Amino acid sequence: MFTRISVFATSKISNSLSTLRNIQNCSAVMSKFDLPDRLKNNEYSVWVEYIQLALKYKPLNLGQGFPDFHAPENVTKALASITTSDNPLLNQYTRGFGHPRLVNVIGKLYSKLLNRTLDPNNEVLVTIGAYEALYATLQGHTNTGDEWIIIEPFFDCYVPMVKSVGGVPRFIALKPKSTNGSLSSADWVFDKQELESLFNEKTKGIIVNTPHNPVGKVFTLDELQFIANLAKKWNTLVVSDEVYEWLVYEPYKHIRIATLPDMYERTITIGSAGKTFSVTGWKIGWAYGPENLLYNLKIVHQNSVYTCNTPIQEAVAVGFEQELERFGQPDCYFVSLAKELLPKRDYMAKFLSDVGMSPTIPEGGYFMIANWSALQNKVRLDEETDENRDYRFTKWMTKNVGVQGIPPSAFYSSEHKHLGEDNVRYCFIKKDENLKKAAEILMKWKSQQ
Numbered sequence: 356m357f358t359r360i361s362v363f364a365t366s367k368i369s370n371s372l373s374t375l376r377n378i379q380n381c382s383a384v385m386s387k388f389d390l391p392d393r394l395k396n397n398e399y400s401v402w403v404e405y406i407q408l409a410l411k412y413k414p415l416n417l418g419q420g421f422p423d424f425h426a427p428e429n430v431t432k433a434l435a436s437i438t439t440s441d442n443p444l445l446n447q448y449t450r451g452f453g454h455p456r457l458v459n460v461i462g463k464l465y466s467k468l469l470n471r472t473l474d475p476n477n478e479v480l481v482t483i484g485a486y487e488a489l490y491a492t493l494q495g496h497t498n499t500g501d502e503w504i505i506i507e508p509f510f511d512c513y514v515p516m517v518k519s520v521g522g523v524p525r526f527i528a529l530k531p532k533s534t535n536g537s538l539s540s541a542d543w544v545f546d547k548q549e550l551e552s553l554f555n556e557k558t559k560g561i562i563v564n565t566p567h568n569p570v571g572k573v574f575t576l577d578e579l580q581f582i583a584n585l586a587k588k589w590n591t592l593v594v595s596d597e598v599y600e601w602l603v604y605e606p607y608k609h610i611r612i613a614t615l616p617d618m619y620e621r622t623i624t625i626g627s628a629g630k631t632f633s634v635t636g637w638k639i640g641w642a643y644g645p646e647n648l649l650y651n652l653k654i655v656h657q658n659s660v661y662t663c664n665t666p667i668q669e670a671v672a673v674g675f676e677q678e679l680e681r682f683g684q685p686d687c688y689f690v691s692l693a694k695e696l697l698p699k700r701d702y703m704a705k706f707l708s709d710v711g712m713s714p715t716i717p718e719g720g721y722f723m724i725a726n727w728s729a730l731q732n733k734v735r736l737d738e739e740t741d742e743n744r745d746y747r748f749t750k751w752m753t754k755n756v757g758v759q760g761i762p763p764s765a766f767y768s769s770e771h772k773h774l775g776e777d778n779v780r781y782c783f784i785k786k787d788e789n790l791k792k793a794a795e796i797l798m799k800w801k802s803q804q
């Protein structure tokens with residue numbers, strides 16, 4: 356009996372010990388595989404959350420920035436024929452830093468626009484969307500402790516990209532000047548003294564986004580000149596995110612900061628085929644700039660992506676070649692798309708005003724921010740739990756009214772989120788019928804108040 360108990364007790368103890376060991380192993384394994392420190396605080400993404408929200412409530416989605424209509428046929432047909440062409444190599448790996456036909460035409464286009472000869476093999480890098488170009492730039496040019504000046508509201512990936520590589524973001528917000536009537540994106544300005552005070556010995560660079568997402572601001576020559584002078588004074592880089600370079604509404608003009616005196620040498624300019632040809636799902640982008648600055652990006656690219664999708668690069672090259680042929684003519688997609696979008700912009704501005712919001716009329720891009728604070732008595736913000744009011748507004752509107760926008764406080768640092776809370780961001784690169792539906796839904800909701 357004694358022996359039997361003892362065997363039972365021993366086996367129980369040994370079971371408990373093994374359970375304990377398992378727990379210890381498990382927690383050791385778990386902590387070993389925790390998210391590395393450098394990626395912590397980067398876990399939240401407004402896109403992940405709002406795509407889920409859209410899937411669940413199926414609103415009319417004016418949140419994410421992509422066209423819901425067909426891309427131009429010259430590029431889509433080119434892609435279709437490339438994959439079945441006689442040249443089998445068009446479906447295989449291509450040159451790592453950019454497919455030759457694409458870098459050649461990108462070099463040709465920007466040589467013309469910058470009025471200087473770009474070497475396509477050394478001054479152009481093709482990337483997976485503008486996203487990778489930004490990533491390679493910030494990875495490739497940041498040492499621990501380097502500071503990057505970021506203008507708020509900002510395209511949200513800038514901050515995690517800077518932080519995850521040990522960089523320090525320093526923020527300055529665009530603020531709307533008070534006006535008597537309607538607000539234009541030109542009224543959103545940065546304080547020059549404040550910007551000047553952010554530059555110091557640790558500044559590695561400043562990220563400028565023009566035309567701007569989400570405000571739609573097209574930076575003026577005076578503003579770019581001011582930034583350029585500070586960059587030269589403090590010997591810093593300028594990363595110019597120009598993905599909406601062709602989406603500028605009359606009479607405004609897009610100015611490339613790389614064309615200002617002595618600025619090409621310190622500027623990395625970033626573009627996107629997704630935005631240029633209304634094919635956001637193709638995810639081809641590029642960076643151009645002086646060879647020594649692009650070298651760092653190439654090191655990041657060759658060790659992460661190595662080479663981008665060949666047939667899509669070929670199709671984008673075909674698109675660029677054709678647009679270059681009709682450059683300056685009204686049917687060139689570089690100008691025709693903005694012309695097509697102008698009435699959509701104005702239609703959206705009107706229905707948002709009619710419903711009681713105060714939109715900022717964008718000079719460029721395809722987003723519109725609108726101040727919704729006059730509607731706050733009509734929405735049940737108390738039914739949502741988020742800290743920021745714009746999150747509560749956009750979620751409540753998605754669930755109860757059926758139109759989805761994006762909360763702009765996602766594009767501010769935590770200390771400045773309050774600056775975005777009265778606004779919502781909508782996208783107007785949508786079919787007329789969908790914009791009309793949005794207007795009808797909102798007006799019907801207004802009439803029921």
Ligand SMILES: Cc1ncc(COP(=O)(O)O)c(C=O)c1O
Pocket residue numbers: 420483484485486487510564568596598626627628629630635638639640
């Ligand atoms: C300002 C800005 N930069 C970069 C990107 C990323 O572009 P891509 O889709 O080519 O990666 C976007 C996309 O919305 C954007 O708005």
